Amino acid sequence: MKKLFSVIAIMLFISTNSFSINLQPSGYSCSDLALDYLDWYESKYGCVSAEQASEIYSVQEALCLNHDAIFAIN
């Protein structure tokens, strides 16, 4: 019984912490996702200006943090 409570407690701890750092379904945080997206974007469309890099990063991160429908895709 004690073990079961410990497991539940650990699971609860993990789930709350996961939520607070906004993990994506695939396990990436929003800042990871924003950086990966920027890397992909620059590989495909070429280097962007500092201002546009910031905007791409910020928009992507904000959408992710707001749990926009964009990230509900599977």
Place this chain on the structure above:
Amino acid sequence: MCLKLFEILKKNIIILLLLTVSNCIYAQEVKVNNISKVIYKRSVYQDLEIKSKNPDVNKIGKHVSEIIKELEFELLFNTNSSIYHIVPNLKLEESPFYKLVAGTESIYYRKVDTKEFLKNVQTLGTPINVIMDYNKYNWIITKETKMFGEYKCYKATAIYKEFNPIHKSVSTFTPIVWFTPEIPVPFGPEGLDGLPGLVLEASLNGQTYYYASKIEINKYNNKDYTIEKPNAKSLSEDKYAKILNDRFN
């Protein structure tokens, strides 16, 4: 005596011919005396198939690539000022991915008589007019030409360096533009302008480029469109760069 007279006449004929030729060249110029509009589209020189290690990025990227192909950008100008922005697209706005693409686009405004050049950005949560150097790019005009429809365009290049706060390194760009002196206004897409002619094709990074897909000269008046500076708080480019740097430090 006769020989001298012939020499004078010869000189005058040459001058007359030169004047006629220069008049012909001048006649090819399009006088902008009303509001004109250019629609630009975006494309890539090479359509690369890029995969990310992050599966979410691949899903997002697939949709973003489709949206980017359909985007249009509008440059409105008269002789003195221009405004450039993305054309809202109701069909695309329904997609959640549209926000991701459109949200990263700035509005550019240039005014000749007051030497104003700014971009209106949304990055800081509220609209900001970032005041830029009127001659931001130190263009080198080459002799290379190509026809863009009926317009003869000249190639111009520049070297531009800036610190990227996310990559934490200096990025070097070699922007390339094709402009036509036949439409003698210093405007163009994406702030890639400031040349003695309208820019009809422009690329900041040699991979993505913007090209004029529709050119309408003198077709509109002040009732159709107004070219006004975006109403927002102003910031210098240096201060804006500092805010961006601080944000990612």
